[in-house]
Amino acid sequence: MSVTAPQGFRAAGVACGIKADGALDLALVASTHPCTAAAVFTTNQIKAAPVRYDQVLLARRRTGFRAVIINSGNANACTGPRGLSDIYAIVDLAGFLLGFPPDTILVMSTGVIGVPLPVDAIRAGLFQAIPALSAEGGEAAARAIMTTDTRPKMAVRRLTLNGTPVTIGGMAKGAGMIHPHMATMLALITTDVAVEPELLDDLLRAAVDASFHRISVDGDQSTNDTAMILANGSSGVALDAHTAPLFREALTDLCVELAQAIVRDGEGATKxxxxxxxxxxxxxxxxxxxxxxxxxxxxxxxxxxxxxxxxxxxxxxxxxxxxxxxxxxxxxxxxxxxxxxxxxxxxxxxxxxxxxxxxxxxxxxxxxxxxxxxxxxxxxxxxxxxxxxxxxxxxxxxx
Amino acid sequence: MSVTAPQGFRAAGVACGIKADGALDLALVASTHPCTAAAVFTTNQIKAAPVRYDQVLLARRRTGFRAVIINSGNANACTGPRGLSDIYAIVDLAGFLLGFPPDTILVMSTGVIGVPLPVDAIRAGLFQAIPALSAEGGEAAARAIMTTDTRPKMAVRRLTLNGTPVTIGGMAKGAGMIHPHMATMLALITTDVAVEPELLDDLLRAAVDASFHRISVDGDQSTNDTAMILANGSSGVALDAHTAPLFREALTDLCVELAQAIVRDGEGATKxxxxxxxxxxxxxxxxxxxxxxxxxxxxxxxxxxxxxxxxxxxxxxxxxxxxxxxxxxxxxxxxxxxxxxxxxxxxxxxxxxxxxxxxxxxxxxxxxxxxxxxxxxxxxxxxxxxxxxxxxxxxxxxx
The missing domain is CATH 3.10.20.340 (ArgJ beta chain, C-terminal domain)
Known part of the structure; x- marks a missing residue:
């Protein structure tokens, strides 16, 4: 289930031809309701275009997000000014097809550095991915973000807040370039609670600090790392001072599960x-x-x-x-x-x-x-x- | 030739049984004249017993040294108080057999960490090594300090100072745990010039900075690294402000040759x-x-x-x-x-x-x-x- 476990999220994973072997390489996650978003990014000085793009968007506002597009097989890093214009070309089309403004769509990439993004392939892939969006698409999306991962990484936590069930879902990819402070690792977490942007940011940072920042595969740190959470409020529960600690605990637990899964599936890892x-x-x-x-x-x-x-x-x-x-x-x-x-x-x-x-x-x-x-x-x-x-x-x- | 190229140095390399395969594992280098000494040691916080021993000796005085004992196969690191007492047992015997005070003998070790030094084997080895000391023993000594090295590392520089020929000889071992700031790397350099302790220290530090501190095999840093120089004055030439720069250049050049040899022979290195x-x-x-x-x-x-x-x-x-x-x-x-x-x-x-x-x-x-x-x-x-x-x-x- 992963990111589609919470209410109101749909996902798809398709093969658009970035990977030569025809494996899934394009994931799309969309929400029926506008989402509050928070993210933690790589501290590498050389940041990939999608990281810079998301940082600009999230600096402007933290609410109203509708979708995330993630491709594997190409990091869109060290690609110069073209890296950003390629992203505009992709989110423009995605926004048009989904009926959302382009600036409500966030992006992530992972893969080879220094090769221009195959924009045409990704744009063509959107025509496959959008009709495929479904509440069962979480696993396909988790597979589509894999690089040298040998298995998808998914986790779900369900809890009851003020008598109402709420859900947190997540997917991640890792394998190489994994080291504390966000090294090639992508994680996308979804939840159906409603939450203020500042609180969501605090909750994500605490969870990441206790999970993704504690893992190391090879000590290398990537240009693309991103851990992001989208909260769409579909459950009708709004986090408050009383429920936030319970939610924090569940979110941290989910992130620890995903982080440990990344280490266990580290490149060539046997221990x-x-x-x-x-x-x-x-x-x-x-x-x-x-x-x-x-x-x-x-x-x-x-x-x-x-x-x-x-x-x-x-x-x-x-x-x-x-x-x-x-x-x-x-x-x-x-x-x-x-x-x-x-x-x-x-x-x-x-x-x-x-x-x-x-x-x-x-x-x-x-x-x-x-x-x-x-x-x-x-x-x-x-x-x-x-x-x-x-x-x-x-x-x-x-x- | 390595360390026996300069006048007045003799060396030997023998197999005393530290290494299970019967390979050479004990090197002894001795000088006919008392030597001025300088050394640069690992910056690792966990220093092997031989490093701590030499540091104490060199802090007390920089002249009058007569010999260096180096064993491979055992680092004498993390061996507790026993590590130092084992060294005393060895230098006491060596001093007695060589006819020098024990505190004129320096030591180095390389090999496995955390296993007590096989003192009896080394003491028995001294009875072989001392009669084997010769001006042709440089290569055997260079072989006896190897661990995972695939070949001995030796270098010689000859130059003429004030009309008189002088020589610098050196041997080194490396292979693993090599990273800037002296990581499992031993280098012993000998020369037949006479030189003041402070100047010798400056010359060695400059040469090490341009050579051994610029190499990295695996980024690991050892408990035992030592680069040491002994100057016995046998050539009759004393370094002065006029000749020191020429000597410095030759010494640096020799250290660069040894340092590059360590990288080229890094564990598993193909490039x-x-x-x-x-x-x-x-x-x-x-x-x-x-x-x-x-x-x-x-x-x-x-x-x-x-x-x-x-x-x-x-x-x-x-x-x-x-x-x-x-x-x-x-x-x-x-x-x-x-x-x-x-x-x-x-x-x-x-x-x-x-x-x-x-x-x-x-x-x-x-x-x-x-x-x-x-x-x-x-x-x-x-x-x-x-x-x-x-x-x-x-x-x-x-x-």
Missing amino acids: FVEIRVRGARTPQEARHIARHIARSPLVKTAFYGGDPNWGRILAAAGSAGVSLDTEAISLWIQRGEEPPLLLFDRGSPALYFEDVAREIFAAPSFRVILELGLGDGEDWVWTCDLSHEYVTINGRYRT | FVEIRVRGARTPQEARHIARHIARSPLVKTAFYGGDPNWGRILAAAGSAGVSLDTEAISLWIQRGEEPPLLLFDRGSPALYFEDVAREIFAAPSFRVILELGLGDGEDWVWTCDLSHEYVTINGRYRT
């Missing part, structure tokens, strides 16, 4: 690892170190090999640019809710059975716990391993 | 790439961006695949945390001294033939030139690609 750093001076330092560990190729290849080479984790922590005291550091690994296995005990190797450590590292999912012994700061990120398949995928991405 | 950033606000910003590009897995896998996917280079530059103006950016690639090929021209894709770009990217060595259009700052780094072999090597390093 899901939580890197948890405790005892830092501040939570910010804890997260900085966790991210630094999560982007170390040596750590990630050790995860891949199932080799409990924990020295690499400490070496990565030590090079994060944060002052540390080796004698205060301890390190554990943990599978599920089993008792954690101590590997490094306040500056010295711990006594442990190598085969037990190896068994945990061989699990498809485990946790690394690094205690710094400096304060109360704690935070974590979710990451995956670095495999042969990652190199294969990215050595030949365009061909 | 040597210079990343040159021009038009930054400052040289520091230029180098920061060049390093950021050099550590992007997406850029490095594109190098590996020979895929001129230049959008990844721009995306990496844009996420370096430096403010950029996309419309001012241009990008070229260049093979050898051929005219550079323009790929991205002030914000828009340039017109170029894809097969020409592909041919340059397929070359074993090429240059990427990124013009930011913001100022006069320019700098560069040398890096390699990220291959299947890198993943193979690091997924199973310890086994």
Whole structure:
């Protein structure tokens, strides 16, 4: 169901010919009612045309949006002035066909950088997509935004606010260029509550901070990342001070599900690892170190090999640019809710059975716990391993 | 010849059993005359015991050093208080056998982190190494410090100062965990000039800044990196204000040769790439961006695949945390001294033939030139690609 689970949203996914293999590559999501919108974008200095376009639109107003067009296979990034004029050509036609003003339509793109958008193909695709719009189109849309993803990522949360059922639906794509602060990752979330723009923005930022900003696949950060939410009010429920915390919790939970799905389906990923750093001076330092560990190729290849080479984790922590005291550091690994296995005990190797450590590292999912012994700061990120398949995928991405 | 090229240095490389395969793993370099010493160490917060040991010794005095013991196969890092006491046990015996005070002996280690040093094996190895010391032992020593290196790295420079020939010799090891600011990289340089400690320190720092600090294999930074120089004065030439610049040039040149050799022999490396950033606000910003590009897995896998996917280079530059103006950016690639090929021209894709770009990217060595259009700052780094072999090597390093 994904984005079509909430009332009043319809979606479609079609193949318009951007991808050479004929796979779905154009998603359209439309709302029967005008939507309040909020979005978080990449912090990359080099922003793709669709990011710049949406930023301009959302800076002007946060209400009245009717549709989102998302294409995969081409990022429309580093395409010069043509990148923006291509977007105008697409939303003009979409607006005409849908009967909405063009400036009520938002856009996202993902794929190869530096190649002009195939505008004619996308315009032709709109003639397929618009008649295909339906309340069952959520999965096709989720498939149409995939690049190197191996499966669509969809999530739904239903809750009751003031006695009335409301729904949040979402789809996301990830796979490569994933690193905290929005790296090639697109997420579109829909909901049928009514909500003030400022509150919606706060809710989205809090949810993104607890989810998409905590994932890292390869440490690369994209030009196109966007997490967007549209709220159309179709349920008749308006968020207020009483209901907002419940909604926030459900929204965050949905974003965590999508974010974890992105990591689990990271390019070539065979492992899901939580890197948890405790005892830092501040939570910010804890997260900085966790991210630094999560982007170390040596750590990630050790995860891949199932080799409990924990020295690499400490070496990565030590090079994060944060002052540390080796004698205060301890390190554990943990599978599920089993008792954690101590590997490094306040500056010295711990006594442990190598085969037990190896068994945990061989699990498809485990946790690394690094205690710094400096304060109360704690935070974590979710990451995956670095495999042969990652190199294969990215050595030949365009061909 | 490497470190035994200058007068008065002898070296040996033996197999003492740290490496399971019986390869050389213990190097000893000794000088007939007391040496002035200088060294640059890792900036990793988690420093191996040999780094901490040498730092203490060199903080006390910079002259009178007689030997360096280097083992491979074990980093003696994250080994707790035992790490230092193991070093004392080794230098005590070496000093006794060589007839030097123990505190005239420096140490380096490289290899697995978190495993206690096999002290008995190293002590037994000294009984082999000391009688083997010879002026022809430079290559054996260079082989004994290798880990995943596929070949020894040696360089020699000869020059005439004030009418007298002097020599600089060096050996290095690299392969993995290589990133600017001294990441698992050991270099030992010897020379037969006499030089004041402060001047030697300045000369080494300048040479390291122009060489070892400009290389990146995988962006990981080690606990053990050390670049050290010993000057024993055997040539009878003392450096002065007149000769120091000539010596500096030769020393820098030697370090560049060793640094480039490390990148060319990076773990799994199939390509040597210079990343040159021009038009930054400052040289520091230029180098920061060049390093950021050099550590992007997406850029490095594109190098590996020979895929001129230049959008990844721009995306990496844009996420370096430096403010950029996309419309001012241009990008070229260049093979050898051929005219550079323009790929991205002030914000828009340039017109170029894809097969020409592909041919340059397929070359074993090429240059990427990124013009930011913001100022006069320019700098560069040398890096390699990220291959299947890198993943193979690091997924199973310890086994």
